[in-house]
Amino acid sequence: MSNNFTSAVRSELKRMLDLGCSFADVRFYDEDSSERLVIYDGNLEANYRRRERGIGVRVLKQGAVGFAATADLNALSACFDRALANAEAALWLLGFPKDMGKAQPVKGKYQPPFEKDPFELPLQEKLEFLKMVDERLKDKTVEHRMVSALFQKRRIHYFNTEGTEIERWVLNTFAEMVVMARDKEGRTQRRSYALDSDGTGTRGFEWLSDPKAFSEHTERIKKELGEIVAAETLPPKRRDVILLPGQGHLQVHETIGHPLELDRILGYELSFAGGSHVKPEMIGSLRYGSEKLNAKVMVVENSPGTFGYDDEGTPQHEYYLIKNGILVNVLCCRLDLAEANALAGKTVVRESGASARAAGFYKTPIDRMTNVCVEWGDDGTLDDIVRATEDGVILDMPVSWSIGSNREHFHFGCEIAWEVKEGRITKVYKNPTYQGHTLEFYNSLDMVGDRSTWRLFQVANCGKGEPNQIMEVGHGVPVMRFKNVITGEGR
C-alpha cells in the first residue's frame, strides 16, 4: 500500500473525529482473490478466479453507526462522507447508543502458516491434482462423482481513529469430494469427504496435496457409498446418537455457535436469520448442557477461523463459551458489549471476543463465529464409546439442516448411520435423520471422546446478516454421544 494512500486514510480518520464522530475505521482490501475449481463426472464445470479490491468505512457518531463502501480508490473522501451521512440518518431513530468502549490501540501483522501459495501455482498443477482424485473416485458402482477446491487469499489493511493499524493476510484452502449412486428404490445416495485437520499443519496447497489429508479418502467413501446403497432406511425411534466430527461440527455450528452470537441475542437478526433462545441475563448461569460440555473459542493456526485480528482490530484470543455445561460467554464484537450488559442489568460480557468479521470490503463487520470448538474429553476412543453403547447409531456428514428461528430446536439429515447394538457396530442404515431441542439435547451429552477423536472441520459458506454475508469458520469437535434422541422419520 502506498504511503500516499496511508496518509490519506489517516487524514480522513482525523477528519471524522473533527466532524464529531467518536470512532471511525477503514478496511482496505488491497487484494481479495478466490479461485474455484470443480470437476464433475470428469468435466471441469467451474474454473474461475475472482479478484476484488476496495475500501469499507464505518463511522460512529453520537451512538449511531454508518457504513459505506466503494471499489473506487479515488473516492476515499466521498466514501467517508457517505458513511457519515448514513450514521447521521441513523440518528433519526436512535436506541441504545453504540459505544466502542475503552480505546484499544494495536499495531500488528498476521500471516497464516502455509508453504505453497495456491495462487502462485500454475492452474495446470492444481487441475492435475484434482483430476488424479477424480480418477480415483471412478468406479463401476459410482454413478456421479465430484471433486472441488476453493482457494482464498486476502490482504487487508485496517486503520481506526484509536491509532490501530494492522496488516494481515488470509489464506484458506477448502476441498470436498463426493460420490453418488442410486439405491434399489431409485433414490440417489451420497458419501463425501471434506478437507479437515487435527488443527496442526498449514493452510496452503501442500495440505490439500498431502495424501493423508485428502486423496487417501477416496477408497473409503466409495466403499461406504456401496454400503449405503445396499442399506435400509433408518427406522424411527429414540436411541443414543454418536456424532462423528463430520456431523458434530455442524451441530455445534448451528446450535452453539449461532445462538451465542451477541447480535442475535440482542435481536438484530430477527428479520432474517432469527434470534436466540439465550437472553443477556442468562450469560453466566444458563445450564446449556451436561457437565461434559466444554465449548471454547480456540485460536487454531490451521483454521479459517483464525486470522490474527478481527475487523475491529481486536487480537484473537481463547475463551470458554460453555464451561462444564454452564454458559459463561458469548461471541461478540466491541460495539454491542455495553448494550448487552445494560439489558442484563449487570456485567455479563467483559471484553470483545474478537468476533467482528466482514465478508469483504463492501460488507460491514458483524458478530461471527471464529473457531467455536468443543474440547475433547476423557471417554476414550470411538471404539471405547461404541463398546459402551447398548442401542445407538453413529452419524456422519450433513445432508440437510434446519433450525428453529431462535435455535431452540433442530432437524438434521446425514449421509450414513452405523447401528450400534450391545457395544458393536452391526449394520449400516441410509437416510438417517435426527431432531431435538437444543438444551435438552446438550444436557443428554454423556460421553466425549479423547484427543484422537478430535477433528477440525472448515465451513466455507456460513451465511448471515443484512446485507447478507458468507463467511469462513472452523470447528474442532471430538466424537460425542447423546442419550435418547429422536431419530428417523415417522409418517
Added chain:
Amino acid sequence: MLEDRIRTILLEARDYARRSGLNAEFSFHRERSSLIRLGNSAIALSTSEELTRLDVSVQDGRRVGDFTLTADITSLEQLKSALRQAEENCRNALPKDYDPIFGMVEETVDDTRGYDPELENISPNSKAELCAKVIKSLKPKGRYDFSGSWSTGSTEMFYITTANDNEAYRKMTDGRLVLVLKESIKKWELSVERTQKRANEFSADDVAQEFEALLPIYENNPGYKTPIGNQRVLFGPQAIAELVALSVWSGFFGRAYEEGRAFTAKNRPGDKIFSEMVTIFDDPDHPLVFGMPFDFTGKRRRLFKLVEKGVFAGVCYDSQTAAKYKKERTGHDLMNWDLVFVGGSGPAGLKEALALADNALYIPHLHYTHLPDPTKGIFTGSSRFNALLVKDGRFVSPIFSSRITDSIPNVFNNIVAVSAALVAQNISSTYERRSPEAMAVPSWLLCDNVRISDVADGF
C-alpha cells in the same frame, strides 16, 4: 441504456477479443444498494454500497475459463487484463467431454421498465421516518421491540459476446421492507413485509394496521402446542413461495432430473404429479415478478411451463446441462427466476379462507427449510412469524414453533383450495451481489394431511 462511458469500453473489449481470435462473453453487473437495519426499535446500522462487477468467460472448443473482477470499470486496459485472465484459465482448462454452448444474445434488449430513480435514491432519512412512525404508533401499546430491515437499490445488467453485435441490458429498482415486532417476555414475533418496485408503494399507516390486526390475538391468548401428526394447514404467501422454491429446486432442474436426483425423475412430461390446482410457470412478463428478460447466455426469456393443472410440463435446462445431455437450453442460466403459482378458484380474502379452512393451522412463514431427501421431495422447516390456530373459521391463538417434515408431492397433492388472488413475494438474495427476485403466489393455500413432526415449548 448503459452509461455510454462503460458501454463504449465494454464494446471495445469485445472488439479486442474478436481481433485476438477469442470467443468471449462479458457480463456486467452494477448495483447501488442502501439498507437500514433495525434492532430494539432503533436503527442499528445504515449502509450503502456502490459496486461494479464484470464476469468474463472465454471458450475455446471444449475448454472454458472464467474471471470476475469487482472494481470500477475505468479503462480498456483493465478489461484486456480481465480477458487475459479468463483466456489463461481457458487455455489451461481440462477439455469437457461435450461441446459447451457459447453465449449469444438472441435479440437486443434494452429494458428499463422496472427502473424508478425515486426508489433508487430514497434516503435513509425517509426510511427511518417511516419506520419511526410505525414504531411510535405501536410501541406504547405493549412491551414490544421492533427489528427489521429495509433494503432498496438499483441493479444494472449488461451482456454481450463476440458471437454477434446484439446487446442485452436491463436496469431495475427493487425494495423489501421487513418489520418484526417482538414481545419481550413471551417472545412471540409478528412480521409485516412489503415488496416494492417503485417508491411510495406503502405507508406507515398500512404497515401499522397490519400489525394491529394481529396483535389482539397474540395479546389475549396463550400459545397453542399443536399435536404431532397430520394436520390441515393454511399456508400464507412466504410459506407458499418457499414451497414453490423447494419444489422447483428438487423437481425441475435439468441436472437433477437427468441424473435421477429429482423427485420427478421417474416421471415424464405429461404425467400427473400434483393436484390439478397446481400450475407453476416461470413467467418474466407477469406483472408481480421482477421480470428478467434474458439469461446469461443471451437467451431471451419467455413464459416457461413447469406444471400445468398438476401435469408435469417441463424441465429447466441451463446451458451446461443442455450441452451435456443434448437438450434445448430454456433460459435458466441465471439466479433470479420469475416463478408464478397461478391462482385458483378460492376466494381472495383471508377471512373467507378461514371460513373454508374451519379448523387448521395458519402458517404464513416457513423458516429455514431444507431437503433431507430431494429424490422424494422431502423437506423440513418450522413455522415462524404470524402463525396462528384457526378454530371454527377464526384465529384463536398463536401457535408455538412447529416443524413440518413432509414431501412436496404430498403437500401439492393434498390441496383443498387455492386463493384466486396473487401477491408478490420478494425472495431476493444479496449474498454475493444484488439479485432481485420476486415470486407471484396465491395469498393463501389450504392443504390437508401436512405432517407436523415436532413442536417447541415456545414461539
